[in-house]
Amino acid sequence: MPIHIEAKEDEVADIVLLPGNPERAKYIAKKFLDDPKLYTSYREMYGYTGTFNGVKVSVQTTGMGVPSTAIILEELNMLGAKTLIRVGTCGALKEGLEAADLLIGQSAATAGTTINSLTDDITLAPPADFELINNLYQSAIKLDMPVHVGQIVTSDYFYGKSDNYIDGLKKLAEYGVLGVEMETAALYNIAAKYGLRAATVLTVSDHVFTQVRADKDKIQQGVDRMTEMVLKTVTKLFD
């Protein structure tokens, strides 16, 4: 049994959804999964396994940021997980993105994150799994969801509001980076390390440059819609 996810191998599904927030993990398990069973609660990093449309699925909290997420991903790999999909929220960088829009992370740049230490001198740029993001994109379009696919940036700093940091994010926006969050670079790098399938789908919660944040209900509706779409798509693909 790994140190932080207190589960045995057969308790975790091949398909794992990854919210940062433990309350969201609990909520997703109870709202969307049939017969959800809690397999770990150590440090309140809740993990549940149940079924969706008859397919076994887990939902595992990553916590906030790369170090916490990296521990969880290493341990999910030890436990045999194969398809990992982050379902999170992000700040928009691109002009015109609206609250509750959906972003699919084709790749993740890094702003000062510890994941870069995986390889010396080279910053890897591992992409999402193409089949996964292609199917997620097609599903979102069919459902008429406002969806954007492209590069996102993973930062270690939520309150990095210094002029330099904001200038850096503006530069990234000029290069087409859509949004900022705190976990995907860990996901794509560790998936590459072990040959796992990975994708990140995000709901826009705020716009970084205007500092306008959507109200809680709007974010919740976006997260619900995103989660249902992800579950339907992934269980159809890999059942």
Ligand SMILES: O=P(O)(O)O[C@H]1O[C@H](CO)[C@@H](O)[C@H]1O
């Ligand atoms: O919505 P979740 O998955 O919690 O993720 C986002 O929210 C947290 C910051 O509030 C960071 O972890 C960021 O990546």
Ligand SMILES: O=c1cc[nH]c(=O)[nH]1
């Ligand atoms: O990591 C995050 C998530 C939402 N909004 C941000 O500005 N950063």
